[in-house]
Amino acid sequence: MATRVRPWRLGPAGSAGAEKLATGGAASAEGPGRPGPLQDETLGVASVPSRWRDAQGFRGETKSCQTASVATADAASQARKRADAEVQTEAPGPGVLPAPRHDSARLAAFLRRVEATVVRELNRNWRSHAFDGFSVNWTEPQCTVTCLHTLGYPPAQGQGLHVTSVSWNTTGSVVACAYGRLDDGDWSTLKSFVCAWNLDRRGLSPRQPSAVVEVPSAVMCLAFHPTQPSHVAGGLYSGEVLVWDLSRPEDPLLWCTGLTDDTHTDPVYQVVWLPEPQHSHHFRVLSVATDGKVLLWQGVGAGQLQLTEGFALVVQQLPRNTKLKKPPRGETEVGTTAVAFSSFDPSLFVLGTEGGFPLKCSLAAEEAALTRMPSSVPLRAPAQFTFSPHGGPVYSVSCSPFHRNLFLSAGTDGHVHLYSMLQAQPLTSLRLSPKYLFAVRWSPVRPLVFAAASGEGDVQLFDLQKSSQKPTVSIKQTQDGSPVYCLEFNRQQTQLLAAGDAQGTVKVWQLSSEFTEQGPRETEDLEQLAEEVAT
């Protein structure tokens, strides 16, 4: 008999089914012919439906919802009134002291308390010799003058061009030089260059300037802008004045005068930047040329320099305090070759002329000039005083930054004259060289020191405190004796002096400490010198 195990739950119906199965199985066992004890049988399949697990039907409903409609509206607006306004900041004015509240009785009591002590100390100071000859060294002293850099531009040197002018920029780190020729008497059509080297850059290459500008005519003078580190003005042999921006290598030309009726007809020998009287941070360019005109230019609009004021010098209008050889008739222009502005009075300037006599002039002069030169702006006669002449044209003048009346002039007679604005005769006259002198500059830090560039190839440094007859230091710039044409002190790094010569090189000299540090009483010594020599 086979036993089969079927897993089902025995419910009431299940047990009935089980009985039926049991009897069914037994009935077949008692059928006709009793089967053997081990036999295969097939029984019917019994299925038991589940009661608890019903088919779950799905019941669904469909619903939808909609937001209420959104209200929209369109509107347009248009401004009907318009106004334009410009805003400009001005340089800050001088600070105003706030008015403090104080009790003057307590102030009087305080002063009474301290007056005796202070007066006693003042007296003692005046009589004391404790600090005589006592001086302190704060920096490492440098004893000699050394050449820091020798800069040149090979294409310009190859053409035989001379360095006609050098200029330091307002930050003191860039030196620019202008190439041209100073010995040509006639018009030339050579192309020349303006080159600038940035001395603070690490990769400084002496033969490769950091900025080069090609100019169609020889450049005679150069001046960097007093506040913009990359703007430089130059005057050309053709009489034009140009302003370049060295930070734009592809198109450096900012402004130019062009060749109009207003421009100079002779080479421009010096350009100077001047602050405008109303807006002290806008500048104008003053140019000086041998056609007798001194012109003030302003940059306007699209690259054009426009004439704002002009002066013309005519021999007939010069002040008669000095005897000068005058031509019998006609208006002869006085060729001007150099200009220097006084640092104490911004409208006062000194002009050096081809006739050898410096002139004291003022920007505020009103008298009209008797000249027939065409000009869009009325030309005025600026000369107020004539000084006694040198033996040849004056190529350079320089006003002292420490004394309001002193200035130097250097001429082709090899002499440097120290003038005071108050008298026509020079205070002293020094013979520095048998050849011409091309440039003279006061030192910006030491009141008694000046430097001169000579035609023999030296730069001579004079210290009036040590010796008023011979130079303290004479630096040989060129080996073959070709002249040094220009020199400039660096106002920011006061130990540097740049000088350019006829071989086309600019040498940057580092001066010894005695030239860069002011001694204790130099300003007073300068005043004393001015007074004692005058009498």
Next chain:
Amino acid sequence: MAEVEETLKRIQTHKGVIGTMVVNAEGIPIRTTLDNSTTVQYAGLLHQLTMKARSTVRDIDPQNDLTFLRIRSKKHEIMVAPDKEYLLIVIQNPCE
């Protein structure tokens, strides 16, 4: 009022004196014979220096106190007389 002006004038006309000024305890100048910008500069800087000098003296010895401060430079000598409420600053050019 007149006494204050007279005292300051007496000090100012002493031999070699370049400038005189009185500064209050906050460093604001009250009276001066120099121009505005120079005065403001001197007042601010010297006020700070005087406070520093005074604290130096008292740190070394708490019983001690600053009575007078003098700074000698190449060009001139600056003298400061300190007080609880005011500072008197005199700049003199001593003869050499």
